[in-house]
Amino acid sequence: MQIKIKFGGKLLNRIINGIFMAILIMVVISSQVLATNMPSFKTENFKEILKTEISQKLMLQEISKIDLEENVHVIHNNGKAIKSDFFTEGKNEGNYLIAVTYISQGNTINKTVHFANKNSLTQRELDAVIHREVKLSRAQTGNPHRIQVQSASSSIIETYSWSFFEGSTLGATLRTNVTSQRMADNAIINGVPGSVWDVTSFSQLEKVNGTRLNNKYTRLSVDLTNQELLSFGPAQSTSGGTVSFSLSGGGVPSASYSFNIDGFSVVNLSSLSRKYGRWKFVDHFGSEPQFVTDPGIRATNTSGSFIVELSHTASVTYNNTIARKHRTGVIQIHLPDR
Structure with missing residues (x-):
């Protein structure tokens, strides 16, 4: 019908x-x-610069290409990975450049390079990265990021930030300020004129959705034939309290450094002959919400740019059962020198 x-x-x-x-x-x-x-950062006094490729060797020139009348400049690729040469070739360990932020505060410019252990972030994830950086920059009052080496005892601060994901969950973040200070520009190194550099890596590993921070390895190395490692610190393995150390050699005065390691311990794994400083920081009780560390090396350079390599490995436990190793990859830092 x-x-x-x-x-x-x-x-x-x-x-x-x-x-x-x-x-x-x-x-x-x-x-x-x-x-x-x-992304709400588009409407909060931010200026966007879209790029698909960035060379760290030209990053010092980026400042002159950017109109800094606005407070915050963000170079990004809509959350997708940006092709770059920040990593030593073949050693990115699954990390990708996601954004670069320039935040002007008075006469200083804070530049931070942002990485993630996946090649694409959602708009919400990218927004969170940028807002976290703005919040940190507004809270900081010292350590201006200088753009170029001007003389002996001048310094360059390079800031790198990693977002470590376990699937779609942000487990931890790691932020590192690498301070490279030229202690002398006309020292005699094995009969050859050269420069003496102190390099420190001030790092903060923070737990976000991970349940425990187990340990963190930090490595600073100089690998070129025209470079030598003179000293490193901390040179002793210890736990708790304040760690103090001195970097010496190169015919210039020693420099003293210190940082607090309450709640965790440090194990020295450095090697002068292999030209690297390496340290393991361990949380034995699993209760620390963050690791704040600041080891360093003293090295020499007799020709060309001073190049130092940085890497971290962080072990984070998820759901109280799964331990993941998050590696930053090997960052190669080029500093104009001779």
Whole structure:
């Protein structure tokens, strides 16, 4: 049996209008949902610069190319990885450059290079990275990031930030300020004029959604034939309290450094002959929300740029059962020198 339903003109118009209004409401709601997912940093005095490729060897020149009338500049690729040469070739360990931020504060410019252990972030994840950086920059009052070496005893501070994900969960973040200070520019190194550099790595590993920070390894190395490692610190393995050490050699005065390791211990794994400083920081009780460490090396350079390599490995436990090793990859830092 076939049933036929016949509509009059007015009834048909009402149905069509009803359907149209329902679709319109759905579109408005969908637009509102999409709007809430868009990066809010676009509307908060930020200036965006879209790039798909960045060379760290040219990063010192980026400042002159950017209009710094606004407070914050973000170089990004809509959450996708940006091709770069920050890592030693073949040693990115699954990490990708996601963004670079320039935040101007008075006469200083804070530059931070942001990495993640996946090649694409959602808009919300990218937004969180940028806002976290802005919050940190506004809280900091010291350590201006200088753009170039000017003389002996001048320094360059390079800041790197990693977001470590376990699947879609942000487990931990790691932020490192690498301070490279030229202690002498005309020392005699094995009969050859050269420079003496102190390099320290001030790092903060923070637990986000991970349940425990187990340990963190930090490595600073100089691998070129025209470079030599003179000293490193901490040179002793210890636990608790304040760690103090001196970097010496190169015919220049020693420099003293210290940092607090309450709640965890440090194991020295450095090697002068292999030209690296390496340390293991361990949380034996699993209760520390963060590791704050600041080891360093003294090295020499007799020609060209001074190049130092940095890497970290962090062990984080998830759901009280799964331990993951998050590696930063090997960052190669190029500093103009001779």
